[in-house]
Amino acid sequence: MSLMEEIGQRALNRDVPLSVHLDVTYRCNERCVHCYLDHNDHGEMTTQEICGVLDQLADAGVFFLTFSGGEVFMRRDFLDLVEYARSLMFSVKVKTNAFMIKEKEAQRLDDLAVQDVQVSIYSHRPEVHDAITLLPGSLKRSLAGIRLLRSHGVKVIIANVLMMRNLNDYAGVKNLANELGAEFTNDPTITPMMDGNRSVLQLGLGVPQLHDTFRKSDLVGDVDEFCAPPPPVNDGALESYPCSAGHTLCYISPYGDVFPCVQFPLPSGNVRQQKFIDIWRYSDQLNEVRSITLRDLSVCSGCGHAGTCTRCPGLAYLEGNMRGPSTQDCEKSFARTGIPSANMHTKMYYPALHSSTPHGLVQIAV
């Protein structure tokens, strides 16, 4: 067990919220086509309110703090919030599009010793990136911001969300990251809108594209291992928790709403009305999330993928049942291994593995 895993286990045993993701605003200067947020301001927490929440988070034992949005620099007080968080000794990560990062911001983020800054870059080609952010010139400005951060020694992670419209550009973005001295990560997950609207999912990769993506060693490493059939599911796996959402991490919105995770919008309390620690300990919703083991999942507990599936309980919740399957993750498991999930059998849903194969006529390996 690594030191990080050991700390995670100790936090789990002690009911400590080790990590919190705090969105300081939903406002944004970009209008990314796949974004799940409503960018209008419905009453963000003030500077004083957020600092008060940060005090509570520190007292509760939170160590890892991610500031995100919206675009964090839409708040004029953002760097003051980071400074306050650092004075409380949080390990601070920042997610930004870097569009508004100039010399002063880069210098201050370095002075404040943030752990890293994550910037979404969709393509190395302006015509593709800017068509996703719907902000002309955004790639150029984001890259300029990244260069400034790197010139000050700030660690930068370039995150590349894979969608149909930028599917072929990940290698270009990866090369860009290398040139800039940034790390690279990518993810094919598109999140439904927080109000449940799932229309943005059509922008995501289909199963044939996932199948091809999962066979690229520069993205997944050892392809044979990554795409291997799942091992038999044992009792240990069935007694495990689906993920750390609500167990050692949670999410707080700009309006003070607390959820198990940024991708799990189950309202669990509001820090404007209750102390954070009381929500963390006594929220019926968080305690319900904590009570669920893999064995309790109606369909997934009987699925051969159960032990290795990336099933996200938040995506399952957004699909209608936090104990149910997440079809997006079923598709990933299917695309990886060629083996349909229990959910797919239940729904008689067998998408084509290859784009050249007529839909529904795929050879099923069972």
Place this chain on the structure above:
Amino acid sequence: MNPVYIARSTAVAARSLDGEMMIMSAKDSTLFTLNPVGTVIWQSADGQTPLAEIVEQKICAQFEVDPADAARDAESFVSDLAGHGILLISGEPITPAKLLNGGPR
């Protein structure tokens, strides 16, 4: 023997978990955990209290340990942490301004 002063670097993240300190270096994201004795030293590293005083008044008072052994172990411990850039050591008291300007990254 000249006094040794120690101060926590401002370039780290730190939090107590179950009575033990977790510390992460911003420089290279290396994660450390300190045992209860190390945690007491870390929490006492205010830049103003000599290490010998910390050992005598905190370590020897809270843990059953030979004072000479404790002093030797503490010196080795703070030297180790300083090597990782998460603690600053000086022969003079360390002011906050000095930490900001001269603290290790």
